[in-house]
Amino acid sequence: MDEIHAIACEDKKNHVILCTHPLCYTVGSDDPGGWPVPTIPADRGGSITCHSPGQLVTYFCFQAHEPAAFYRKVRRAYDELFASLLPQVRYDPKRPGWYIQNRxxxxxxxxxxxxxxxHGVSxxxxxxxxxxxxxSPCNLDGVIATSLLNEGVLLDEENLSRDLIQLLSQSFDDPCF
Structure with missing residues (x-):
C-alpha cells in the first residue's frame, strides 16, 4: 500500500488494491494493549482488527483533497453493495463499519x-x-464479527470484487482507476 500510495502521489491518479491477508491482528494508534493474540502495529487509527483469508480488503490510494467527499463516495458504493446482498446491513457512523444488529x-x-x-475497507x-x-472487532463492547456466508450469502471473492469495482467506479464516476 505504501508503494502504491507513493505512486499515486506522483501520478495524481486513483489506485485501488484488492487483496486478502494471512491471519493477523493489527492495531492502530488507539491500541490499549493487553490482547490475547499477537498484534502487528499499523499506520492507522483505531484499535484492533483481524485480517484473514476469506476477507476482501480494499486499500484506496485515491486523490482525496476533500476527505469527507471521498469518504461519502466509498460509503455509497458499499451501502449499494450491501443493499443488493443483505438489505438489513446498516452503516454506523458512531462505530465506523457495517453491521447487522451487533454483528x-x-x-x-x-x-x-x-x-x-x-487504508480502506475489510x-x-x-x-x-x-x-x-x-x-472484539475494533475493541467494541458487545460486538462480534460475522461474514456474508454466516448471514446466508454465498458469494466468491472474484465475483464480489467485480461487483465492488463496478460500484466504486459508479460512485466515483470514473470508468477506470
Missing part, C-alpha cells in the same frame, strides 16, 4: 497523506469467525 461484517478506516488516502466474505472473535 460487524465490514470495517473501514482511512488516513490521508499528501492529499492521497491510505469485508468478511467467508472467514474463520472463531479467529475473528478472539477479539
Amino acid at each position: 460487524k461484517i465490514a470495517s473501514l478506516g482511512f488516513r490521508y497523506r499528501k492529499g492521497v488516502s491510505l 469485508l468478511n466474505i467467508d472467514v474463520d469467525l472463531k479467529a475473528h472473535n478472539r477479539v
